[in-house]
Amino acid sequence: MARLEANHRQKRMASSPPVFRFAPSPNGRLHLGHAYSALINQRLAARFGGELLLRIEDIDLTRCRREFEQGIHKDLAWLGIDFAPQVRRQSQHFYDYRQALDRLDAMGLIYPCFCSRQEVKEAVRRREVETEIPWPRDPDGAPLYPGTCRDRSMVDAQRHCEAGKPHVLRLAMDRALTRLATGSLLYRLFDETGAERDVVVDPARWGDVVLARKDVPTSYHLSVVVDDTLQGVSHVVRGKDLEAATEIHVLLQRLLGLPTPRYHFHRLLIDETGQKLAKSRLSRSLADLRADGVTPEAIRRQLGFT
Ligand code: GLU
Numbered sequence: 001m002a003r004l005e006a007n008h009r010q011k012r013m014a015s016s017p018p019v020f021r022f023a024p025s026p027n028g029r030l031h032l033g034h035a036y037s038a039l040i041n042q043r044l045a046a047r048f049g050g051e052l053l054l055r056i057e058d059i060d061l062t063r064c065r066r067e068f069e070q071g072i073h074k075d076l077a078w079l080g081i082d083f084a085p086q087v088r089r090q091s092q093h094f095y096d097y098r099q100a101l102d103r104l105d106a107m108g109l110i111y112p113c114f115c116s117r118q119e120v121k122e123a124v125r126r127r128e129v130e131t132e133i134p135w136p137r138d139p140d141g142a143p144l145y146p147g148t149c150r151d152r153s154m155v156d157a158q159r160h161c162e163a164g165k166p167h168v169l170r171l172a173m174d175r176a177l178t179r180l181a182t183g184s185l186l187y188r189l190f191d192e193t194g195a196e197r198d199v200v201v202d203p204a205r206w207g208d209v210v211l212a213r214k215d216v217p218t219s220y221h222l223s224v225v226v227d228d229t230l231q232g233v234s235h236v237v238r239g240k241d242l243e244a245a246t247e248i249h250v251l252l253q254r255l256l257g258l259p260t261p262r263y264h265f266h267r268l269l270i271d272e273t274g275q276k277l278a279k280s281r282l283s284r285s286l287a288d289l290r291a292d293g294v295t296p297e298a299i300r301r302q303l304g305f306t
Contacts, residue, residue: 016232017049018048018051018234019050019053019234020044020236020237021053021054021228021236022052022055022081023055023056023224023227024056025057025064026056026065026068026071026072027068028285029068029285029286029287029288030285030286031278031286032277032289032299032302033268033283034286035079036269036303037237037266040266044192044237050234050235052081053083053086053087054076054083055087056090057220057224058089058090059090059091059219060216064091075286075287078296080296088231094218097212097217097218097226100222100225100226100252101169101218101222109171109172109179109255110170111149111152111169112149112157112161112170113145113208114167115149127146139244139247140244144206144207145207147208150170150172169211170208170210171211171252172208173204173206173207176203176255180251185202185250186198186200186201187201187250188262190235190263196262201246201250201251203250205247209248225256225258226258234261234262235263235264236262237263238263238264239268240267241268241276243263
């Protein structure tokens, strides 16, 4: 954690040029949506005189594969996107995420949760039957965690841990917000011309989010916040599908005393059925397009980067 803070101070003092990053997960081949995101990062970094970093978000050790990571490097080089030489691979930095978790733990803001997905679903269903009103959902449409493990005694939680019961670590959202108490939580949103405005966030909408998973000692939210600081990222450019989750990131930055970068959310590409491109729906990969003879110039043109 000391390293996190020192890095932040150093970057602030040096009034360095803007730092952008592209952060794909190697759990499949890149498709046109990734190309669009990488190209817009490249364009904005060039426009604002900044540097562009690559981060490999590979905390999910079961789904991420080396061959996909090699594919990312190949596809980006083919598209003509240059990155600063130091690439951060999240799987090599679990210690950094642990430090951040320890810090939140010392503030009394995280707790172990032993509920399975099925148990959460069942608890929510029971409440809906009892109250006859729909249980609140988070911005992604998932039911808020009903708090079953939040008030478990330390002794009881300890006993479960010692018995080897798998658990996640959740953020106690109410406690976290009470701790901040003063001032609104906000970030600066910028557009492609560089114009900026403040956006006030309401992370309570997410409830007690998971910060460390059962199978992985961290989560997307925690890692992204730690890494953006450690890589000195000043400008985050990513898809609109992550706009709402930014509320959680801003909250974690405030709790951990880390800087909040500026954010820009680009449009998402959709396929002929109107759905956003996704690896899970097997959208055509850049590798397939390349094999079919499509050129990087044609892709740039198609995506509006001429
Ligand atoms: N790894 C995430 C993805 O591939 C992007 C994370 C981010 O830009 O913050 O969707």
